Amino acid sequence: MPTDKNIELTINHGHAASPPKAAKKILDVAYDLFYRRGIRAIGVDEIVKRAGVTKPSLYRSFPSKDELAASYLRQYDREYWERFDEAVAAHPGDPRAQISAFLTRVGKRTQRPDYRGCGMTNAAVEYPEHGHPARVVSEANKQELRHRLREMAAAMGAQDPDTLGDGLLLLIEGAYISGQLFGLGGPAASVARNADLLIEASLKK
């Protein structure tokens, strides 16, 4: 991702206390609304209204609504890998424990009453057209997830690391979706246990 002219890079450009606080407020509000109610469902008018600013402020910081959505997803991406890396860092050198920690966390998140699934997954569903700014970010996130899972499956000594890594990804995506579909007590609650069973069955004997 070589070109990135978005707000997250220009938010404090020099002057110590010159505040483009509007851009931050806009992104914060857009993040919340896009995640909770969907990107297509939210109009720019509602975003600027809730952010307490006006439309031109939005369009001076973001070239378009689609790019604002992409910025939201880039923010989501950062926080996503933060959570992932926390689980990894908690169990150095033990990929199986890392996965277990991450999936336990995912399982818990999916049981929260306001859980709305994975922002990345949802965006890809909302924008099937290849090349859409939001979808590009989403696809990159998922490719990275697949890559990491396959590597961890190899590190934990799976017979077929690619299959196990992909199996874990299927369980994770299933948890994201069924978390928002079934709510509390849904199948997503069992993602960690099922992943553990799958891992156990996939290791070299």
Place this chain on the structure above:
Amino acid sequence: MPTDKNIELTINHGHAASPPKAAKKILDVAYDLFYRRGIRAIGVDEIVKRAGVTKPSLYRSFPSKDELAASYLRQYDREYWERFDEAVAAHPGDPRAQISAFLTRVGKRTQRPDYRGCGMTNAAVEYPEHGHPARVVSEANKQELRHRLREMAAAMGAQDPDTLGDGLLLLIEGAYISGQLFGLGGPAASVARNADLLIEASLKK
């Protein structure tokens, strides 16, 4: 689902050869467009244009766009269980083979170049609001799927049938989503193999 005032029940009401064919064309076109590009992404104008009819024709057969979307999903639901029951009927009395057959089929479907995921899942993502006509149909479909999978898991002698059933559901939903995210060669291709591993690890020893 006791009340159902929609077109599928009134499409041939008496006169042998004088049905409102407009309604069928509308539903067919809506099915295709809603599935391929998303419900929110498609306006009623495009539907009637592609169907070769006019807007009042649509609103005479369907009370609203939301209800048209619900009708599309009811149609999707019927075809869904048709496919499911075919896999079941192919292996009478052998739930494990039934699941295997269904998941092999799902895996193949997800690898088709124009695959766009599960219409039910996608609709639930597009409409997070509880009670939305489209979401109601989608949730019912998923509840039924969960129920059937848990029953089949019990029938095949799982140690913890509910956990295995839910695990299979997670894999299936993961396949639906990653099928449209990764396309050909994505993780969804391995859904049947991973399900088999999970089943093997979940049976009573």
Place this chain on the structure above:
DNA sequence: TGACAATGTTACCGATCGGTACGTATACAT
């Protein structure tokens, strides 16, 4: 103080959104 750049505001654009009032065409029964 004056100049400049950045940010904010008012008011508006054409296009499209879901939905409808109302007139027309066709078929059948009387």
Place this chain on the structure above:
DNA sequence: ATGTATACGTACCGATCGGTAACATTGTCA
């Protein structure tokens, strides 16, 4: 032939969509 019911089309509605032109305000420099 003429009523009656049904299906379909023309033309339109207000609201909202994403986006912008022109102007006012602000803070930071010299």
